[in-house]
Amino acid sequence: xxLLSTLxxxxxxxxxxxxxxxxxxxxxxxxxxxxxxxxxxDLASLFPIIDFTQKVGVNKEFRRQLGAIASxxxxxxxxxxxxxxxLHSVFLVLRTxxxxxxARLDGRIVRDLxxxxxxxxxxxxxxxxxxxxxxxxxxxMIRYLQSKLSIxxxxxxxxxxxxxxxxxxxxxxxxxxxxxxxxxxxxxxITTDVAKFCETxxxxxxxLAKPILDTIIFNYQLxxxxxxxxxxxxxxxxxxxxxxxxxxTPSFGKLAAMEAQLEGDFRATHARxxxxxxxxxxxxxAELEHSIxxxxxxxxxxxxxxxxxxxxxxxxxxxxxxxxxxxxxxLIMCAVPVFGPQLGQPQTAADNSHEQVGARTKGFxxxxxxxxxxxxxxxxxxxxxxxxxxxxxxxSRVYTLLSVLHALHENQFDGPKxxxxxxxxxxxxxxxxxDAGIVFDQVPIVAPAPGQDRVGEVxxxxxxxx
Numbered sequence: 320x321x322l323l324s325t326l327x328x329x330x331x332x333x334x335x336x337x338x339x340x341x342x343x344x345x346x347x348x349x350x351x352x353x354x355x356x357x358x359x360x361d362l363a364s365l366f367p368i369i370d371f372t373q374k375v376g377v378n379k380e381f382r383r384q385l386g387a388i389a390s391x392x393x394x395x396x397x398x399x400x401x402x403x404x405x406l407h408s409v410f411l412v413l414r415t416x417x418x419x420x421x422a423r424l425d426g427r428i429v430r431d432l433x434x435x436x437x438x439x440x441x442x443x444x445x446x447x448x449x450x451x452x453x454x455x456x457x458x459x460m461i462r463y464l465q466s467k468l469s470i471x472x473x474x475x476x477x478x479x480x481x482x483x484x485x486x487x488x489x490x491x492x493x494x495x496x497x498x499x500x501x502x503x504x505x506x507x508x509i510t511t512d513v514a515k516f517c518e519t520x521x522x523x524x525x526x527l528a529k530p531i532l533d534t535i536i537f538n539y540q541l542x543x544x545x546x547x548x549x550x551x552x553x554x555x556x557x558x559x560x561x562x563x564x565x566x567x568t569p570s571f572g573k574l575a576a577m578e579a580q581l582e583g584d585f586r587a588t589h590a591r592x593x594x595x596x597x598x599x600x601x602x603x604x605a606e607l608e609h610s611i612x613x614x615x616x617x618x619x620x621x622x623x624x625x626x627x628x629x630x631x632x633x634x635x636x637x638x639x640x641x642x643x644x645x646x647x648x649x650l651i652m653c654a655v656p657v658f659g660p661q662l663g664q665p666q667t668a669a670d671n672s673h674e675q676v677g678a679r680t681k682g683f684x685x686x687x688x689x690x691x692x693x694x695x696x697x698x699x700x701x702x703x704x705x706x707x708x709x710x711x712x713x714x715s716r717v718y719t720l721l722s723v724l725h726a727l728h729e730n731q732f733d734g735p736k737x738x739x740x741x742x743x744x745x746x747x748x749x750x751x752x753x754d755a756g757i758v759f760d761q762v763p764i765v766a767p768a769p770g771q772d773r774v775g776e777v778x779x780x781x782x783x784x785x
Contacts (some may be wrong), residue, residue, distance in 0.1 A: 363729070365390060366722040369499075375572045377704075381711045385716040388516075391721075392472050400471040404524075407464040414457045415536050420450060422688035423542075455638045465525050472517035477719070480509055483724045491589050493727040500723045506591065507583030508720040515579070516713035523710055524704045533696035537689050556648055557697060560640050564701050567636055569629050571705050575712030578626065581619040588615045591780040633705075759784045 367385035373380070393401055429445040484491050484505065494505050501508065538553065592599065592608055599608055766781035 346618070360414070362387075362390060363725045366718065366724050366725045368726055368731075369718070374570075375576050375712055375715045376570060377572065377707055377711050379635070381572075381714060384714050385710075386722070388476070388714065388717060392475055398475075400468065400475065403464055403468050403471055405529060406463070407525070408528065410457055410460045410464065411525070411532060413546060414461060414529065415532050417450065417454050417457060417531065417690050419536060419540060419689070421454070422692065424450065425688050436775060460705060461525060461529075465521050468524070469518045469521040472520060473514055476513055476517065477509065480513070480720065480724065483721075483728060484509070487732070488728055490724055490727045493730075494723065498723065498727060501720060502580060502583065504583060504587045505720065506590070507579070507586050508716060511582065511586075511767075512579050512713060512716040516710070516717045519706060519710045519713055523706050526699050526706065530696035530700045530703070536697070536698065538695040541689055552648075553693075556645070560645070560701065561699070563640065564637060564704065567633060568704060568708065569633060571708035572711030574622075574626050574629070575709040576715050577712075578619075578622055579712065579716050582621055585612075585615045585619050588612055628784075637701065639703055641694070644695065645694045 368378070369384075375381075395401075424446055425441060431437075431440040431443055479671060483492070490504070494501055541553070588611060592612070595682065599605060759782045761781045761783060764782055
């Protein structure tokens with residue numbers, strides 16, 4: 320009698336579980352691919368092809384490009400990057416509050432020192448060391464969260480580019496072989512330009528958000544001491560300084576974009592050497608490649624040196640205005656409550672009693688500390704304009720990459736521009752059949768380009784061979 324094996328009920332359940340799990344995984348992956356494709360289509364309208372010859376700078380086009388990239392960095396407000404941004408903002412506000420507390424504490428310590436009050440002086444020192452712990456922790460967290468923001472931005476942007484670059488439409492092949500809008504190779508854009516863009520963007524937020532908040536808070540605190548007239552003087556000083564710096568600021572955005580392009584060209588030259596090493600060695604082309612590499616490098620160095628020379632004049636003028644002119648003006652504003660009691664608090668300009676000397680000293684030190692912090696905030700805002708111009712250059716590079724990849728994803732090419740007689744829809748010449756063999760007489764050899772209305776690349780202009 321034959322023995323028939325039967326499937327154990329537990330094995331049946333396990334097999335069903337595996338099959339069900341595999342089905343769910345397949346459906347999940349299919350859904351994720353669908354959502355990515357839908358996301359690419361939704362965002363494609365934000366990245367139209369731009370005129371690559373237009374001026375790069377802090378303008379309306381820069382704000383539009385940055386807004387388009389921001390839609391990738393923050394697809395919604397429930398992302399990790401959004402939480403990091405909010406937490407980063409909280410620590411920036413906390414740092415501003417601690418700066419005000421330190422300024423008041425500094426004035427109190429000096430007042431007690433002038434009055435000879437040893438007990439209060441020691442208490443003030445105790446407060447000073449106590450506040451040092453949260454202050455140093457806050458500074459460290461600001462730098463840490465800034466770095467985390469940079470990494471978060473780069474991760475999200477790189478993943479989006481990879482999904483678009485290595486899609487089913489073989490966009491990577493189109494970008495390398497069928498299109499010429501990404502100069503220097505996509506690798507330079509993806510590895511270097513994206514990293515610089517994210518790093519500059521995250522640092523610029525810290526260098527702009529905190530100084531703006533500091534300016535508002537410190538101006539409010541100073542209004543209590545130097546009065547409305549002093550604040551009007553500060554506002555006039557800000558406006559004049561900003562206009563002067565903007566008038567003398569070079570086009571750092573254009574310079575940064577050009578530097579990134581030259582870096583990409585130099586990198587592409589080395590990549591070409593690695594790719595064609597066998598052929599170069601066979602034809603003894605090392606000397607020629609050596610000259611090409613040196614020429615590419617010297618072109619890059621020449622541009623970098625020109626940027627350094629431009630920065631000498633700009634940094635001299637910037638430092639003179641922010642460090643020296645602002646400091647002198649700040650000292651004048653700090654002296655307003657002492658030499659002009661009608662412009663400040665009336666009680667700070669009474670007689671020369673011991674208590675009033677200590678009070679004036681406290682007011683001067685507190686105002687000086689606030690003024691120094693205010694000058695530092697204003698200086699960082701002025702310095703940030705240079706970073707903003709450089710960010711415009713990196714934004715232009717990243718936007719160019721994204722717009723070209725979206726166009727290639729939709730099979731929109733931009734190949735070599737050749738005369739119209741070489742299009743596939745307008746073929747010229749004639750074929751004559753004879754027994755004389757194969758003869759080419761004044762025949763152009765053209766590599767075809769995708770699309771019926773696009774022209775190909777001419778390999779040989781007029782070939783004549785038999």
